Amino acid sequence: MRSLLVRLFIIGCALAQALSGVPAEACTSFLIRHSTGPLMAKNFDWEVADGLLVVNPRGLAKTALVPEGVKPVRWSSHYGSLTFNQYGREFPIGGMNETGLAMEVLWLADTVYPEPGDHAGIGALQWVQYCLDSFRTVSDVVASASELAITDSTPLHFLACDPTGNCAVIEFLDGKLVARYERTLPLAALTNDTYNDSLEFLNRTLGYGGAPVKPEGAGSLARYARAANGAHAVRASTGEQPPIAETFAVLADVAQPDSTRWSIVYELQKGRVHFRTSGNGSTRTVDLSKLDLDCTAEPLVLDLMTEGSGDVTAKLTPYSSAANLKTIRAGLTAERITAPSEEAIQTRAAYPDKLLCTFARAEE
Secondary structure (H helix, E strand, O other), X not given: OHHHHHHHXXXXXXXXXXXXXXXXXXXEEEEEEEOOEEXXXXXXXXXXXXXXXXXXXXXXXXXXXXXXXXXXXXXXXXXXXXXXXXXXXXXXXXXXXXXXXXXXXXXXXXEOOOOOOOOOEEOHHHHHHHHHHHOOOHHHHHHHHHHOXXXXXXXXXXXXXXXXXXXXXXXXXXXXXEEEEHXXXXXXXXXXXXXXXXXXXXXXXXXXXXXXXOOOOOOHHHHHHHHHHHHHHHHOOOOOOOHHHHHHHHHHHOOOOOOEEEEEEEEOOOOEEEEEEOOEEEEEEEEHHHOOOEOOOOOEEEEOOOOOOEEOHHHOEXXXXXXXXXXXXXXXXXXXXXXXXXXXXXXXXXXXXXXXXXXXXXXX
């Protein structure tokens, strides 16, 4: 059953592209090192807009869903987090934890994960939840990537940033971990080509004394160049517009009219998440500092299709397996996705209900 679930529910940008046959031109993420604090941003592209914003409490004991024969990772969530989920709670497309560590996944066709060997295994999206549950810094995320095995075959690469403004790009190429951070990461931006190829393309557009080129279109490299240049412009701006608005403007510049479903901005030092959806262009905000993140508190969610604007923290509602099931079913309405068995759907929806609260509050 574990193997079936992992194969059928590997999600996010990669699942959407792999199963739909749509060209892998989806999702853009970047960091802006603004004077008011670092801002991490993401466009999520896919044909389905439904999803849940999920409050993940600290103190839950968890076991990774992995194929038969692979030793699963086991852990307890040390930090609470807020995540964007389209195929069920505990398998996020991205999110931010209470320390200000944020992480996003993007499609990368060149990905080849290392063989598990003796390493404990975890699925790609559950690894995102594991990192948000466990870490404060991108260096911890990078270390984790070398200590654990990603046990699915969906090709993804990852951008992680922390409240100091440090970021890491994590890729798996030719069966090896390729992690770039600190001095080896000159620009914190990611689309759907390898980081090295993206950086080389950007360098070819800079002009070097002549007029720089602004690549147009929805292609991965063009979006990378526009996102990198846009992020630099916001960082160097005079502050005539609020930095959140400027960041959303960069996201709009790299958006795809027919497929951009969510646009997200994380304030890494202030613990606030701002988002817009294709059905509601108003900016909505959730403030992690206003939430009870202890596992003894009632877990909360927000339907991303909910109307409203401004601070919607108070509009979060109690989590239920029924809401989880509804989200999973909505995600499976995408064209050319073959729905798994009803048993697999029900098992995925009920997975969070089996997590045990192990302690009242995480200790630093």
